[in-house]
Amino acid sequence: NGGLLVGASITQRPDLFAAALPAVGVMDMLRFHKFTIGWAWVDDYGSPEVDEQFHALSAYSPLHNLKPGTRYPAVLMTTADHDDRVVPGHSFKFAAALQAAQAGPAPVLIRIETSAGHGRGTPTSKLIDEVTDQWSFLVRTLGMEVTRLATSASL
Numbered sequence: 526n527g528g529l530l531v532g533a534s535i536t537q538r539p540d541l542f543a544a545a546l547p548a549v550g551v552m553d554m555l556r557f558h559k560f561t562i563g564w565a566w567v568d569d570y571g572s573p574e575v576d577e578q579f580h581a582l583s584a585y586s587p588l589h590n591l592k593p594g595t596r597y598p599a600v601l602m603t604t605a606d607h608d609d610r611v612v613p614g615h616s617f618k619f620a621a622a623l624q625a626a627q628a629g630p631a632p633v634l635i636r637i638e639t640s641a642g643h644g645r646g647t648p649t650s651k652l653i654d655e656v657t658d659q660w661s662f663l664v665r666t667l668g669m670e671v672t673r674l675a676t677s678a679s680l
Contacts, residue, residue: 526551527547527548527550528547528548528549528550528551528552528616529550529551529552529554529587530550530552531545531546531547531548531585532541532547532550532587532588532619533585533587533590535547535587535597535598536587536590536591536592536597537585537590537600539595539596540596541599542598542645543546543598543599543666543667544598544599544600544601544631544662544663544666544667545561545599545600545601546600546601546602546603546659546662547587547600547602547603547619548602548603548604549603549604549605549615549616550587550602550615550616550619551563551566551570551615552586552587552588552615552616552618552619553586553587553588553589553614553615553618553619554570554573554582554585554586554587554588554589555573555579555582555583555586555588557573557588557615558572558573558574559571560612560614560615561612563612565599570582571582577620578675587619588615588618588619588622591622591623591626592626593600593625593626593628594626594628595626595627595628595629596602596627596628596629596631597623597629597631597633598631599629599631599632599633599662599666599667600620600623600631600632600634601632601634601635601636601639601654601658601659601662602616602619602620602634602635602636603616603635603638603659603664604616604617604635604636604637604638605634605637605638605647606637606638608676613637616635616637617635620634620635631666632666634662636655636658638651638655641671
């Protein structure tokens, strides 16, 4: 649900963020129930096929609340090509729509982990690579200064 929260936050209030890292988010709240295990989330989110619930879902669905010509923050979205819980199509569609809507200079990127699923069971080396990419993205887009920490040998 964290990726959905980040996606909804940057579409509703892009002015509050300089950068965002939505990870494996359910970004299409009007079709989530059509993919793999998404049907089981109807009890949590509501059903887009019920009129009242459709309106509630469409009010915050990240994919459906992008506004062309808006200055969105820098975004590095992450997904995995074999995720059968939150299918990568959510991230693919949202990244493409966000790139098309972006009016500002901030980059909108997507990182697709190959031969990986939703996270559990991901090798440590892949997790390190992903976190390294996320920190590198934040350092660059936020203009952070990186300094070396003193090692015990240099003290």
